[in-house]
Amino acid sequence: MGTSIATQPGELEKVTIDSPTDFSRDAVIKISSLLVRSYRKSGDFELKVQISLAILLIAGVAPTLFAQTATKKNPRTPPVAILLTPKTDTTDAGVEAISATDEARSASEKPSLANVESARSLFRAGVASIDGRQYKDAIGSLEAARKLVPNSIAVHTQLGNAYLGLSEYENSINAFERAVSLGSTSAAVRGAIGLGYLKLAQPEKAIVPLQEATRGEPKNANNHYLLALAYDGIGKLDDSVEEYLRSIGENRNHYLSYFGLAAVYSEQSRNEDAIGLLKDAIRLKPDFAEAYLALGDVLSSTGNYKDAIHNFDLAIKLIPESALARNNRLELEYVQTDV
Numbered sequence: 001m002g003t004s005i006a007t008q009p010g011e012l013e014k015v016t017i018d019s020p021t022d023f024s025r026d027a028v029i030k031i032s033s034l035l036v037r038s039y040r041k042s043g044d045f046e047l048k049v050q051i052s053l054a055i056l057l058i059a060g061v062a063p064t065l066f067a068q069t070a071t072k073k074n075p076r077t078p079p080v081a082i083l084l085t086p087k088t089d090t091t092d093a094g095v096e097a098i099s100a101t102d103e104a105r106s107a108s109e110k111p112s113l114a115n116v117e118s119a120r121s122l123f124r125a126g127v128a129s130i131d132g133r134q135y136k137d138a139i140g141s142l143e144a145a146r147k148l149v150p151n152s153i154a155v156h157t158q159l160g161n162a163y164l165g166l167s168e169y170e171n172s173i174n175a176f177e178r179a180v181s182l183g184s185t186s187a188a189v190r191g192a193i194g195l196g197y198l199k200l201a202q203p204e205k206a207i208v209p210l211q212e213a214t215r216g217e218p219k220n221a222n223n224h225y226l227l228a229l230a231y232d233g234i235g236k237l238d239d240s241v242e243e244y245l246r247s248i249g250e251n252r253n254h255y256l257s258y259f260g261l262a263a264v265y266s267e268q269s270r271n272e273d274a275i276g277l278l279k280d281a282i283r284l285k286p287d288f289a290e291a292y293l294a295l296g297d298v299l300s301s302t303g304n305y306k307d308a309i310h311n312f313d314l315a316i317k318l319i320p321e322s323a324l325a326r327n328n329r330l331e332l333e334y335v336q337t338d339v
Contacts, residue, residue, distance in 0.1 A: 187216025203233025
């Protein structure tokens, strides 16, 4: 049974493919060139996804691979590859940390000594589980501790860490924000709140906690990097550039900041600057596949197809399952063939 491929809006039966092996190389090149031209002309994102899938079918690449990366051709948002672990008091005394408002309550509303003692044991177990990356076990211990000492800054902070480890960002934010409401002054906690909102694709909510994090720890490159991502996400590119530069200024080896800054410069058509930054990112992290992919994309936009293909090949070598890299490389190959 053939696969119908739309090459232009409204066209559902333009080309039918029974199997990628049914075509000679010349036929593949001709059909793919048609698809690529349609891709470039189309302003319909869903149509571009469909055409891209067709190109991958022709190339013999499994369609399921493309489903993993069916996003815009060159994702501008850099990976948020930083797991923050807010520093907090992990001693027994930390369990008893109570905000000033709680201290004003009557003695009957404060946790009993028995509850505090039990919470200490649960708290130690939770921290040990976090250290061992056993986050579910950590949550079980810390949630039990929270019931016993509901106003402990330390318990809420470590609970936020545990939820963060499981990528349960809403629960993580809730725990960290509760720690802040109880009186935590930790810049790392605010940075983790910002990270959570970024992971939830809510950059507008990440701005304030990340601004507070950078004020609290102005030399922390990670916080500047995350704030740059947040500004980028709401379209404040000048502010984003400033934060990326601050991150690099604090840590010359922060390869993600070079990558992020390159993405902004590419958006601003500062391609040569973007190319230099991506090469810096690769120099700092030679196995940074996303940087090779981004560099290939910027080089292709300047017409340097040979070097672009070379970088796509390097990305494919590092992540063979990357349909996006294969798709971009294949497109350039057919563009060169047309020329």
